[in-house]
Amino acid sequence: MKRVIFLSAILLLLFSCNNKPRYRIEGTVTAGVADGQKIYLVPMTGANWGNVDSTYAYNGKFVFEGDTERVSIIRLPFRQRMQAQELLVVTEPGVIKVHLDTNSITSGTPQNNLIQQWKDLTIQRNTASNLYLSANMRHASKDSIAMLKGHADKADSTFYQFMKATIKKQPGNTIAKFFQQYL
Known part of the structure; x- marks a missing residue:
């Protein structure tokens, strides 16, 4: 009997000592989502039935908690996806x-x-980019097309510079690895 109590105490201690940093996602939703609506947290890569989390919205709020850091997508079920834009999040420690x-x-x-x-x-x-392409398709004036191309090129450059700077400042973290795949 002493062995059972001793082993139980050790197992309880082992399972309660999970000091892995945790994340908490505190969400609100205002896109007409009803109480009890299911919301999913889906890993960006390698999603399967074992690592997709779900919760329910009540009073326009929902919460996810866990301890695995990765890029994930918060989404509604297929039929409700037109009500709210899917959202990328990094499930990093913190709120x-x-x-x-x-x-x-x-x-x-x-x-x-x-x-x-x-x-x-x-x-x-x-x-x-869409404004530039649209102007091209409408056969807008050359000056207008040139101006819109300049705006598109600047926005494209800013986009890539931001990712490169983030990777350089924070090499090896989750967001840097995510951005790396787009360069």
């Missing part, structure tokens, strides 16, 4: 704030602040 809506945002931890900046630069880059 991560997210807001799901037609323009979803993340903040609160260093890498999530960087991924939000990257997202904003991506939108600027895509907008500038």
Whole structure:
């Protein structure tokens, strides 16, 4: 009997000593998501049934917690995805704030602040490129096309410079590895 108690105490001690840093994602959603709506946290790469997390939204709020750092996507079920933009997050230690809506945002931890900046630069880059391509297709004036091409080139350059600078300042972290695949 003493052995069972001793082994139980050791096992309890081992399982309770998990000092791995944890993340907490505190989210809000205002895109018409009903109470009880399921929300998923899906790894960007290597997703399978064993590593996809889910929670429910109540009163426009939801929470995820864990201890595995990686780039993940917060998303709604397929039929509700038109209600809120999917959102990339880095599940790094700390409290991560997210807001799901037609323009979803993340903040609160260093890498999530960087991924939000990257997202904003991506939108600027895509907008500038689309304006340039649209002007070309409409056969706009050469001056207008040249100006829009200059804006698109500048947005593209800013986008890549941001990723390169982040990789240089924070080599080896999760966001740097994520950006590396786009260079």
